[in-house]
Amino acid sequence: MIKITKLPLAILAMFMVLSSCNDAKKSDGKSGALSSNVAERVYVAPGQHDEYYAFISGGYSGNLTVYGLPSGRMFKEIPVFSQFPTSGYGYSEETKPMLNTSHGFVPWGDAHHPDISQTNGETDGRFVFINENNTPRIAKVDLTTFETTEIIEIPNSAGNHSSSFVTENTEYVVAGTRFSVPIPQRDMPIKDYKGNFKGALSFLSVEPEHGTMDLSFQILMPGFNYDLAHPGRGESHGWFFFSTYNTEEASTLLEVNASQNDKDFIAAVNWKKAEEYIKAGKFKTMPANYAHNVYDEATHTATSTMKKEVRVLNASELPGLVYLLPTPKSPHGCDVDPSGQYIVGNGKLSANLTVHSFTKMIDAIENKKFDGEAYGIPILKFEDVLAGVVEQAGLGPLHTEFDDKGNGYTTFFISSEVVKWKLGTWEVLDRQPTFYSVGHLTIPGGNSRKPTGKYMFAMNKITKDRYLPTGPELEHSAQLYDISGDKMELLLDFPTHGEPHYAAAILASKVAPNSKKIYKLEDNEHPFAAKSDSETKVVRDGNTVHIYMTTIRSHFSPDNIEGIKVGDKVYFHVTNLEQDFDVPHGFAVIGQNTSELLIMPGQTKTSVWEPKQVGVWPFYCTDFCSALHQEMQGYIRVSAAGADTPLKWSMGEDIE
Amino acid sequence: MKKAGIIMIVGSLLLLGLFKFPLWNIMLGAPQYPDPLGMNIYVDGIRGVSEFDIQNLDGLNHYIGMKKIPKPEEMWEFSVFPKVVLGMSLLGVLLGILGFMKKISPKYFLGWFVLMAVLGILGMYDFNNWLIDYGSNLDPKAIIKAYNPDGSPMAYKPPLLGHKQLLNFHVTSLPHTGGYLMFVGMTLTLIAYWVGKKSTQMQSKR
Ligand SMILES: [Cu+2]
Numbered sequence: 001m002i003k004i005t006k007l008p009l010a011i012l013a014m015f016m017v018l019s020s021c022n023d024a025k026k027s028d029g030k031s032g033a034l035s036s037n038v039a040e041r042v043y044v045a046p047g048q049h050d051e052y053y054a055f056i057s058g059g060y061s062g063n064l065t066v067y068g069l070p071s072g073r074m075f076k077e078i079p080v081f082s083q084f085p086t087s088g089y090g091y092s093e094e095t096k097p098m099l100n101t102s103h104g105f106v107p108w109g110d111a112h113h114p115d116i117s118q119t120n121g122e123t124d125g126r127f128v129f130i131n132e133n134n135t136p137r138i139a140k141v142d143l144t145t146f147e148t149t150e151i152i153e154i155p156n157s158a159g160n161h162s163s164s165f166v167t168e169n170t171e172y173v174v175a176g177t178r179f180s181v182p183i184p185q186r187d188m189p190i191k192d193y194k195g196n197f198k199g200a201l202s203f204l205s206v207e208p209e210h211g212t213m214d215l216s217f218q219i220l221m222p223g224f225n226y227d228l229a230h231p232g233r234g235e236s237h238g239w240f241f242f243s244t245y246n247t248e249e250a251s252t253l254l255e256v257n258a259s260q261n262d263k264d265f266i267a268a269v270n271w272k273k274a275e276e277y278i279k280a281g282k283f284k285t286m287p288a289n290y291a292h293n294v295y296d297e298a299t300h301t302a303t304s305t306m307k308k309e310v311r312v313l314n315a316s317e318l319p320g321l322v323y324l325l326p327t328p329k330s331p332h333g334c335d336v337d338p339s340g341q342y343i344v345g346n347g348k349l350s351a352n353l354t355v356h357s358f359t360k361m362i363d364a365i366e367n368k369k370f371d372g373e374a375y376g377i378p379i380l381k382f383e384d385v386l387a388g389v390v391e392q393a394g395l396g397p398l399h400t401e402f403d404d405k406g407n408g409y410t411t412f413f414i415s416s417e418v419v420k421w422k423l424g425t426w427e428v429l430d431r432q433p434t435f436y437s438v439g440h441l442t443i444p445g446g447n448s449r450k451p452t453g454k455y456m457f458a459m460n461k462i463t464k465d466r467y468l469p470t471g472p473e474l475e476h477s478a479q480l481y482d483i484s485g486d487k488m489e490l491l492l493d494f495p496t497h498g499e500p501h502y503a504a505a506i507l508a509s510k511v512a513p514n515s516k517k518i519y520k521l522e523d524n525e526h527p528f529a530a531k532s533d534s535e536t537k538v539v540r541d542g543n544t545v546h547i548y549m550t551t552i553r554s555h556f557s558p559d560n561i562e563g564i565k566v567g568d569k570v571y572f573h574v575t576n577l578e579q580d581f582d583v584p585h586g587f588a589v590i591g592q593n594t595s596e597l598l599i600m601p602g603q604t605k606t607s608v609w610e611p612k613q614v615g616v617w618p619f620y621c622t623d624f625c626s627a628l629h630q631e632m633q634g635y636i637r638v639s640a641a642g643a644d645t646p647l648k649w650s651m652g653e654d655i656e
Numbered sequence: 657m658k659k660a661g662i663i664m665i666v667g668s669l670l671l672l673g674l675f676k677f678p679l680w681n682i683m684l685g686a687p688q689y690p691d692p693l694g695m696n697i698y699v700d701g702i703r704g705v706s707e708f709d710i711q712n713l714d715g716l717n718h719y720i721g722m723k724k725i726p727k728p729e730e731m732w733e734f735s736v737f738p739k740v741v742l743g744m745s746l747l748g749v750l751l752g753i754l755g756f757m758k759k760i761s762p763k764y765f766l767g768w769f770v771l772m773a774v775l776g777i778l779g780m781y782d783f784n785n786w787l788i789d790y791g792s793n794l795d796p797k798a799i800i801k802a803y804n805p806d807g808s809p810m811a812y813k814p815p816l817l818g819h820k821q822l823l824n825f826h827v828t829s830l831p832h833t834g835g836y837l838m839f840v841g842m843t844l845t846l847i848a849y850w851v852g853k854k855s856t857q858m859q860s861k862r
Contacts, residue, residue: 518708552715553715578715579707579708579711579712580708580712580715581691627719627799627800628719628799
């Protein structure tokens with residue numbers, strides 16, 4: 001009986017094996033040398049959607065750009081750390097608090113490493129986290145609205161570079177300092193750096209349901225530079241790895257002085273142990289001053305709170321918290337493979353890739369096979385933790401990502417290429433040139449336990465001769481490769497905006513279905529919202545005037561305002577009454593010292609205007625919203641400072 | 657006649673579907689509305705197919721000076737229709753029971769059907785008149801004034817049944833679930849009449 005029922009199953013299984021063989025052959029044929037038209041494989045026909053979203057950091061633009069793969073089409077630029085006149089982000093009264101820091105209003109940022117939130121080690125498409133390098137901050141972008149909804153400043157940190165990578169259940173987002181600094185900051189001679197400067201590795205907890213971040217604790221480290229980081233996966237879950245350079249602790253001419261040691265370190269941090277120490281009260285509460293900015297979707301308004309202290313664990317005093325893995329020649333990238341077994345440290349001045357073994361590391365720790373210590377932190381023996389070396393793979397290895405077939409892909413900055421190699425055997429399988437000077441590369445899900453090995457894209461620093469010239473300044477370039485076959489194949493060049501420092505990519509099907517189309521007007525809790533034309537009004541309070549204004553195709557209400565005086569501070573609170581996808585309205589008034597606004601359906605945004613001249617001044621809609629967009633306008637009358645013009649507002653009054 | 661009575665009862669009860677499902681549906685699609693806007697017409701009011709369809713239709717209609725889509729309290733029909741439907745359904749059930757108990761002749765079933773058909777036609781007539789008024793009684797200050805080739809002002813009456821192009825919109829008007837249930841119900845009452853007639857003929861032959 002059992003045999004009979006099993007037989008069809010066996011046949012079915014065989015059939016599946018056969019058919020999948022055929023499929024494999026087909027896709028091989030496609031990506032092989034005799035492949036079909038390359039254009040066909042990146043062509044997304046009009047009206048069709050891309051298979052992946054790619055979130056590419058804008059580097060010095062402070063923004064995050066959204067691209068489609070395989071087309072390379074840019075969909076959106078999301079302002080994160082920089083003011084953005086297109087939408088009024090950082091200019092509107094509601095979003096100004098997002099850019100508040102302990103240094104005051106910082107209207108610009110250097111956005112580096114986006115990372116997508118994860119559940120069970122797989123990207124879940126809820127949030128993108130991204131770090132700001134210059135004034136250390138971590139931001140969270142909500143992927144239902146594609147808006148920045150939270151920014152937290154990192155105290156005791158400088159050059160927030162080894163950041164913002166997430167653990168496999170988004171327990172923590174990490175923010176490691178690039179520059180070590182005096183902690184707490186103080187006036188001291190720079191030449192006394194060695195032994196006095198410290199590096200802080202920050203762990204930001206993420207509340208599972210809403211994603212709210214909190215700076216949970218910091219680990220105080222020796223005064224090295226912490227370059228990049230990667231969380232453990234699977235068996236190494238609970239650990240975080242940070243590459244270091246300048247273990248020489250030099251403070252001047254680092255290009256020479258920080259390249260003296262043959263080996264720097266990868267610092268392995270046991271964050272589960274850190275949690276134990278926190279629970280056991282082994283932390284020190286240090287005074288601090290840092291901003292936590294949260295955008296509330298109901299009030300459409302951000303609030304900035306200054307936080308005053310931080311919990312600090314000292315790595316030199318707490319055994320078992322940190323171990324140092326010697327890694328040759330100033331490692332830059334620090335990448336963990338999807339199984340969590342291998343930690344790749346790319347010595348950027350070396351030709352070899354060094355791969356550490358997590359199992360060997362644990363074994364060495366358990367057997368106390370130490371090779372000295374640095375500031376009380378045990379150093380493991382290089383040979384004891386080494387899994388293997390990819391020999392002479394290229395020049396200047398930087399970053400590694402992984403596919404779903406047990407291969408690593410490493411970028412080589414100096415030799416401008418991507419090299420594919422096999423995990424375990426460490427043999428080089430393929431190499432493809434990039435154009436030119438490649439930095440990071442991305443494989444969708446390559447940072448997680450479940451990469452999808454179909455595409456890889458490399459992000460280059462130099463673009464010359466790839467596109468029509470645009471003067472001395474060229475946008476950087478990304479290059480898309482098909483990695484489904486044995487050999488990588490270049491499919492597409494596409495320009496990126498700002499510096500494409502790093503990117504995270506995800507299947508569109510994990511994000512698109514949750515994307516919001518409108519904000520519900522009835523859920524709008526903005527204190528100055530007018531939810532219908534009948535709720536519009538103008539209220540004077542001393543020299544401050546609040547205008548509760550609405551927009552709908554194709555008018556403002558009110559559109560005639562009188563009784564404003566020179567020296568007033570006029571707040572235009574504009575509510576877009578539309579409840580239709582993709583119908584924003586704009587708002588701009590002459591001589592505005594902030595920026596225009598772009599107000600989404602159901603949203604309220606506020607622009608402040610301080611009239612300096614008497615007159616009747618126009619305002620208008622900046623977003624081509626309808627056939628009568630051009631008529632979407634109004635006037636505001638400004639009288640002299642002492643005038644007694646009565647406050648008046650109207651819309652649609654018969655004037656005959 | 658027992659079987660006929662049951663069919664009559666079932667047929668009449670199907671009318672009650674109108675309290676749950678829309679009678680009619682009008683969909684309006686245009687290139688810039690890949691998800692078409694739509695309204696469902698229930699016996700007690702008009703509702704959007706998606707949450708904000710009515711608001712968005714009103715927003716578009718203001719360009720051509722069309723009145724806002726009426727709220728239930730703005731049309732007497734939406735308070736009378738439910739009563740008529742409920743009354744006819746109860747009457748049909750009563751007739752069915754009486755037929756089941758062989759107290760009345762199947763001709764009453766036919767009578768119910770004819771009455772229902774007359775009321776239905778009156779309803780359609782009323783609905784069509786409303787569509788004509790809605791589509792042609794426009795605000796003289798309308799932003800867009802379109803004219804037919806003969807020079808007469810364009811009307812924007814949606815079709816009673818079927819498809820029509822109105823400016824850039826494709827408008828499709830069809831019965832919806834409640835409507836189909838009503839048609840099936842009415843057909844069943846007609847079948848009840850035939851079945852009842854046959855069984856009484858058989859009985860009289862015996
Ligand atoms: Cu507009």
